[in-house]
Amino acid sequence: MTAASAQPPRGLAWLIGALVAASQFGNYYVYDSIGPVADLLQQQRGFSDSQVGLLNAIYSLPNVVLILVGGVLVDRFGAARMTLWTSLVCLAGALLTAFSPDFFGMAAGRLLFGIGAETFSIATLAAIADYFGGSSLALAMGLALGIGRLGSASADMSPTWFAGTYARGWQPPLVLAAGVAATSLGAAAVYWWLDRGPRRAGLLPTGNSAEKFVWRDLLHFGRAYWYLLVLCVLWYSVILAFRSTFSIKYFQHVHGLDLATAGEMNSYVFLAAVFATPAFGWLCDRLQRYAPFLAFGTLLLPVALAVLALTHWSLWISTALIGISYSLVPAVMWPLASRLVAPSRFGTAIGLMWVIQNAGISGANLVAGWLNDRAVASAANPAGYDGMMVFFGTASTLGLVCALVLWATAGRRHHELKASA
Numbered sequence: 001m002t003a004a005s006a007q008p009p010r011g012l013a014w015l016i017g018a019l020v021a022a023s024q025f026g027n028y029y030v031y032d033s034i035g036p037v038a039d040l041l042q043q044q045r046g047f048s049d050s051q052v053g054l055l056n057a058i059y060s061l062p063n064v065v066l067i068l069v070g071g072v073l074v075d076r077f078g079a080a081r082m083t084l085w086t087s088l089v090c091l092a093g094a095l096l097t098a099f100s101p102d103f104f105g106m107a108a109g110r111l112l113f114g115i116g117a118e119t120f121s122i123a124t125l126a127a128i129a130d131y132f133g134g135s136s137l138a139l140a141m142g143l144a145l146g147i148g149r150l151g152s153a154s155a156d157m158s159p160t161w162f163a164g165t166y167a168r169g170w171q172p173p174l175v176l177a178a179g180v181a182a183t184s185l186g187a188a189a190v191y192w193w194l195d196r197g198p199r200r201a202g203l204l205p206t207g208n209s210a211e212k213f214v215w216r217d218l219l220h221f222g223r224a225y226w227y228l229l230v231l232c233v234l235w236y237s238v239i240l241a242f243r244s245t246f247s248i249k250y251f252q253h254v255h256g257l258d259l260a261t262a263g264e265m266n267s268y269v270f271l272a273a274v275f276a277t278p279a280f281g282w283l284c285d286r287l288q289r290y291a292p293f294l295a296f297g298t299l300l301l302p303v304a305l306a307v308l309a310l311t312h313w314s315l316w317i318s319t320a321l322i323g324i325s326y327s328l329v330p331a332v333m334w335p336l337a338s339r340l341v342a343p344s345r346f347g348t349a350i351g352l353m354w355v356i357q358n359a360g361i362s363g364a365n366l367v368a369g370w371l372n373d374r375a376v377a378s379a380a381n382p383a384g385y386d387g388m389m390v391f392f393g394t395a396s397t398l399g400l401v402c403a404l405v406l407w408a409t410a411g412r413r414h415h416e417l418k419a420s421a
């Protein structure tokens with residue numbers, strides 16, 4: 001992840017960026033492949049909401065510990081090798097999910113996928129940092145994140161694009177997801193192969209240069225970092241448990257949409273993020289204001305949930321609000337994190353945030369599934385979803401409080417944020 005003094009050729013850097021983004025597309029497609037089949041899994045395999053929630057929760061579960069190890073491995077073995085290895089693990093997980101005969105096999109597949117996918121995401125960030133040491137770094141990261149969102153949107157649109165696949169039941173869509181994971185592996189393999197040249201030429205770090213991980217480092221982060229961490233946990237837990245697991249079903253059962261329309265509605269959030277995430281990042285960099293944008297993006301989430309749960313307004317309104325939130329918060333959060341901690345601690349800081357974030361996402365999926373099952377939520381009993389919406393509304397409002405405290409205590413200007421770190 002360290003910058004080399006001589007840079008690889010620009011053309012090669014953008015080619016590697018494109019390959020990494022293509023690989024990230026597959027990773028996010030598989031991540032979001034459960035939501036569109038949630039209803040089919042219930043109808044055809046008799047899964048409960050808790051079981052559906054567990055299929056996404058179990059993705060996050062191993063990362064409660066492993067993501068710190070993953071970061072160290074990326075530093076040790078290099079981004080290219082880790083991107084390749086972890087995309088292989090992701091493919092194995094996607095195949096196991098699609099072809100396993102029972103729930104436990106599927107859950108094991110999602111577990112395996114989760115083990116690969118989060119470290120894969122760190123490796124892709126490291127890959128971009130390797131090739132874009134200069135001024136295009138935020139743009140390149142924003143673009144890779146944006147293409148990843150396109151993968152999420154494609155998974156949600158797949159009931160429309162591949163209606164025949166869904167008509168044949170729960171399994172063919174998951175086999176399709178495994179196919180997408182295979183293309184992700186292919187892109188990672190080409191990246192690994194291309195990367196050998198500049199690495200051997202000494203234009204990139206060769207790996208094996210990991211700084212020793214010191215637990216004491218964690219205590220040196222300032223107050224603002226901890227507010228950001230709690231905000232990260234609450235906001236991602238709600239947005240991922242809702243948008244990636246339960247929203248399609250919620251739209252079907254509470255707002256009367258069919259599967260294809262519900263998937264399409266959900267996908268617009270991700271589609272907006274494809275373009276808006278890099279654009280918002282560029283804007284925040286230009287204006288050098290982070291905390292107010294973060295507070296605004298965070299505010300939109302509980303507002304959108306309230307609109308969904310308490311009104312009969314057009315679903316376009318809540319979709320637009322969540323779309324802006326989903327684009328704005330990540331575009332600001334990661335650059336802001338880099339301003340809150342010393343550069344030498346950035347990996348540790350992100351690793352720690354993701355450890356707790358994964359615990360939160362996992363817990364939110366389990367709690368929401370349990371609340372729905374307890375209230376027997378279904379198309380015949382849409383009020384059964386009220387508990388889940390209160391839970392998500394409360395958590396996202398607490399996230400907003402963290403964003404406001406962060407803004408009030410440390411966030412007037414980015415240099416003040418730096419001073420508070």
Ligand SMILES: N[C@@H](Cc1c[nH]cn1)C(=O)NCC(=O)O
Nearest residue numbers: 031118121145236240330354357
């Ligand atoms: N740790 C990941 C969690 C995630 C998000 N989508 C799939 N997994 C993360 O925070 N990534 C950054 C992001 O905004 O996607």
